[in-house]
Amino acid sequence: DSGVTQTPKHLITATGQRVTLRCSPRSGDLSVYWYQQSLDQGLQFLIQYYNGEERAKGNILERFSAQQFPDLHSELNLSSLELGDSALYFCASSPRDRGSYGYTFGSGTRLTVV
C-alpha cells in the first residue's frame, strides 16, 4: 500500500457521460498530480494541485477538470466522454509544491468508455 488511495479501481461508462475519479494523497503530502496513461503512451501529465490551489497544468482537455478539497483529497471530473478517453488514470502525491524528488503513485483507475 503506497498510501495514495484511488477510487474506483475500475469504471465502465458510455460515451457522452460524466465520471468523477477520486484520490486521497499520502498523509502529509500537499501536492496531488493527475496523469493519464493511454495504450502505447507514457504517463501524460494532466494537472497538479498544491494545498487546494491549481499549480500546474499539462495536456488536460477542456472537458476535464479537477479540484483539491480542504482535506487535500482531489477529484478529477471527466465529462462528455469519448471512446478515446479510455485509459488508466493515476494520481500521485508529494510533500511540497514540486515533485522534484519523486512522487508516490496510487494504483490507478481504469476507465473504459463504451
Place this chain on the structure above:
Amino acid sequence: DQQVKQNSPSLSVQEGRISILNCDYTNSMFDYFLWYKKYPAEGPTFLISISSIKDKNEDGRFTVFLNKSAKHLSLHIVPSQPGDSAVYFCAASSNPSYSGAGSYQLTFGKGTKLSVIP
C-alpha cells in the same frame, strides 16, 4: 515534443544477465532523474534516482548512470531476475530555480517493458 525519450519499447533478457535500459532527454533544465517500475494493475513505484551532480548511483542490483553531455541516462540491473519483469519509466525534473512550463512536475518517458526469461 517528447522531452524524455525511451526509444526501446521492450527488452528481453535471460535471467542472471545484465539488463540495460536507456533514456534520453532534451531539456537542459532537467537536473534530477528517476526510474520508476510498474507492474500490471499497479501504480508506478520509485526505484532509483540520480542528481545531475553525479554520474552514477548504485542501490543493490540497480545502478543508474548519467551522461550529462550526451543528455543520456541508463539503468543497469545485474543480475536480472524474473521478478524484475515490469515496465520501467524514466522521469526527469527541473532545477528548482526554473519556473517555466513543466517545472513543477516530473516528465516521464513512454516506458520500456522488460521481460526477464528464466
